[in-house]
Amino acid sequence: MSFQNWVLLFFLSTLWGVSFVFIEMALPVFEPFTIVFLRASIGGLILLAFMKMRGASFPRGIKVWFDYAVMAALIVVIPYSLITWAQTYVTASMASILNAMTPIFTVIVAHFTTKDERLTGLKVFGTIAGFIGVTLLMLPNLEGGFRIEGLSPLAVILATIAYAFANVWGKRLSAYKAEVNSTAILLISGGMLLIPGVVAGAGTSFNDIGIAPIFAILGIGVLSTGLAYIIYFKILAEAGATNIVLVTFLIPVSAVMLGVIYLGEKLYAHHFYAVLCIFIGLIAIDGRLLRRLRVARS
Incomplete structure (x- = not known):
């Protein structure tokens, strides 16, 4: 991978990492569904404008739009909503750590839903390591009996499972070769699917809206969604899918x-142990580092 793509990869991880901070900044004023709706709509409109600049067009056919609708639910509506709701109780740091489980759940889902992506011994080890990390994160939240906030980390886990199914379902969309325009369609479709939730949960007090929440909404829509996906597809085109996965380690x-610096979040020992376990799991599932070590030894 070129130096430019490495720089873009770190920049992309920052854009996606700061999305958790933006969510926490917006939540005191905006309802979770409203945040997700605005994020998807703003990001979708930016990608739509980028799509039109490139002369791309919308796909045609009921089957194509059905595939996009399912993908929009799996990659926008469900995970964005669950993560945003969860951050009403958990910190941005914890949500981002749990979100790193996406590749681990992807290999589990792929094992049971595809014929060519089976679990290996190394992937099983990585999965176990990841689950140990999740357990370390969740145990302190479950102390003191049942509380709704104690289940909030589970909401992030459910979001990563939705992402995992989206990664498998996304193979249906690969035949359309849409890339940026497909993501624009997904975000706009997701925004439309979120309208009932926005109406049902309407409770935003516009009198309390200050500069910080508005900045957070614009940041998560323009930077963490619109610009982030443009950079994502640039790296994907130049460096390939194998290298773009590295962003999972960086987010x-x-x-x-950013959570520690801007939100004053505190980190405890179990956070570091959890991150270590999840990263070990990711390294095992990715496999590249271990293959290079074997080559170096031989």
Whole structure:
């Protein structure tokens, strides 16, 4: 991978990492569904404008739009809503760490839903390590009996499972070769699907809206969604899918650093142990580092 793509990869991880901070900044004023709706709509409109600049067009056919609707639910509506709701109880740092479980759940879902992506011994080890990390994060939240906030980390886990199914379902969309325009369609479709939730949960007090929440909404829509996906597809086109996966390792790092610096979040020993376990799981599932070590030894 070129130096430019490495720089873009770190920048992308920062854009996605800061999204957790933006959510926490917006939540005191905006309802979770409203945040997700605005994020998807703003990001979708930016990608739509980028799509039109490139002369791309919308796909045609009921089957194509059905596939996009399912993908929009799996990659926008469900995970964005669950993560945003969860952050009413958990910190941006914790949400980002749990979100790193996406590749681990992807290999589990792929094992049971595809014929060519089976679990191996190394992937099973990585999955177990990841689950140990999640357990370390969730145990303190479950102390003192049943509380709704104690289940909030589970909401992030459910979001990563939705992402995992989206990664598998996304193979249906690969035949359309849509890339940026497909993401624009997904975000706009997701925004439309969120309208009932926005109406049902309407409770935003516009008298209390200050500069920080508005900045957070614009940041998560323009930077963490619209610009982030443009950069994502640029890296994907130049460096390939294998290298773009590396962003998974970087997002929690940037999110945790930003959460500590800008939100004053505190980190405890179990956070570091959890991150270590999840990163070990990701390294095992990715496999590249271990293959290079074997080559170096031989």
